[in-house]
Amino acid sequence: MKQLRLFPQEPAGLKLLSQMAQQIVLASGTLAEILGVSAADHAKLVEDMHNHDAKSSELHYALLTHMRTSFVNPLPREDMYTLSRYLNEAMEKMDAAAELVALYKLERLPKRAADQLEIISRQAELTVDAMRRLNNLDDLEDYWIEILRLTKRAERTHRVWVADMISDMKWAQYSRNRDVANQLVEVTKDMRRIATQVGSIIVKES
Template sequence: MKLRLFPQEPIGLNLLSQMAHQIALGTGTFSEILGAPASEHSRLVEDMHDHEAKSAELHFALLTHMRTSFLNPLPREDMYALSRYLNEAMGKLDAAADLVLLYKLERPPKRAAEQLEIISRQAELTVDAMRQLNNLDDLEDYWIEVLRLTKRAERTHRVWVADMLKDMKSAQYARNRDVADQLVEVTKDMRRIATQVGSIIVKES
């Protein structure tokens, strides 16, 4: 069955897609942080704060749009949930970068790069998915792939924690564990977005 919602006002979907794009940009900035000397961290974290601020701006723009628009391509509660999860994911990515700066982590573990790769892929898939929410064909593949990526991220997190327990002293472990926990929470927020999309697919089928 071909699934189609009412696409009269795609502005909300464009805003959601832009929010996902901020997460993709944020992963790029975080990757720069991992490869940069500590002297560059402050500047790059400010760039991350800019991504977070833009995400919040888009979130509030979407809320305003939903309040003032008569027709929306999705039920308001679904659009709000998607926007909130996207904004929370960006906030946690920003927090992880902030912790690298505050804790003066000069060489974050390589597992951080693996998590960023997963988040980046989740974000890329989500950018496209948000644009297609008024035509739900093929979005089931998006839902399943993001869930698969989140399982991979959780496995990476467990291995990362085990490695840190083995190789680090307690204070160093605590600082790096905070960053690891923030990054895996980003992947879980991306899973929440995909699960919300799955719920929309089921309701509209």
């Protein structure tokens, strides 16, 4: 039996969370472009990535303002704040990964980098949709489970990527590539934190 709500739920906060997740989708596309061009062409794309990061921060602050000024929120404020913080932190790591590629002048990263970006993009796409539906938790358990599955896949990819780098690269090259690999796997972990928070909300509201 669904709980009756005395006040209409304001969707603005959920829309802001969804827009933050969309910035990660866009950022994964930008980072894929960065990995596909020469070092000489990194600067413009890294600037695009900085813009995604700035937009994410703007949306994060907008959500904080909305929560302070809104009488009714679809979820407890602490849950909305936690989701927003994890989304913003994931975006910051995407930005850092792009900046490292440019600073280190990396070109032709291994296929594992593209595999990780594919996972991040899929996690972010699922999260865009999930954030919109947080005021109806009945069908979000599948989202939670799928994000956890994708994160496990990302962690396996990371381990294989690191092992390959140790075998194939000299120390300086390995160190630079490992920094990028670490940023990307941390993004997938942030996406898992978001899904775990959603799972906690489902349990609390059930």
